[in-house]
Amino acid sequence: MQGYENDPILVQREIKAVAIPAGVEVSLRIGSVGYITQALGGSFTVYIEGNLFRIAGSDADAIGKTRASAPEVPPGASEEEFKSIVWQQLKTCYDPEIPVNIVDLGLIYECDVRRNDDATRTVEIKMTLTAPGCGMGEVLVQDVRDKIRVVPTVAQANVELVFDPPWNHTMMSDEARLQTGMM
Numbered sequence: 001m002q003g004y005e006n007d008p009i010l011v012q013r014e015i016k017a018v019a020i021p022a023g024v025e026v027s028l029r030i031g032s033v034g035y036i037t038q039a040l041g042g043s044f045t046v047y048i049e050g051n052l053f054r055i056a057g058s059d060a061d062a063i064g065k066t067r068a069s070a071p072e073v074p075p076g077a078s079e080e081e082f083k084s085i086v087w088q089q090l091k092t093c094y095d096p097e098i099p100v101n102i103v104d105l106g107l108i109y110e111c112d113v114r115r116n117d118d119a120t121r122t123v124e125i126k127m128t129l130t131a132p133g134c135g136m137g138e139v140l141v142q143d144v145r146d147k148i149r150v151v152p153t154v155a156q157a158n159v160e161l162v163f164d165p166p167w168n169h170t171m172m173s174d175e176a177r178l179q180t181g182m183m
């Protein structure tokens with residue numbers, strides 16, 4: 001998906017988007033023209049008329065792009081393999097302004113998977129934000145919920161936003177610190 005960066009776009013149907021960094025939902029009109037600044041994890045950050053907006057992957061077709069496919073769970077996957085798939089899915093969640101996934105940013109504090117009696121699973125996640133007042137916080141939390149809910153057999157994805165301990169750049173992976181210049 002990274003190949004989409006700087007691609008020009010034309011909004012082909014009215015869609016809901018989120019203004020960055022305010023986190024406010026807006027409608028993008030048919031015929032709006034702009035370009036993609038970031039296309040990671042299935043969502044798109046676009047620049048239109050001097051503003052940045054996040055477009056959900058479910059609306060990829062409205063800007064002429066393809067929707068990301070859901071992950072697959074192989075038949076007979078062990079609980080450890082399933083948890084690995086959940087962690088890989090979490091790595092498809094990106095801050096719309098930072099080209100690093102939320103796992104490598106160090107925003108996921110806990111991820112627990114529980115198998116239910118009916119063979120479905122419940123996923124419990126504790127996460128934080130790079131800054132407590134981040135306007136995109138609820139957008140990121142919802143993105144995590146949505147991405148985990150599409151994993152086969154997940155019946156419930158509970159995401160708790162916590163600020164203790166407070167996030168700092170030392171929680172980032174070495175790769176993320178290198179990518180952002182925060183070594």
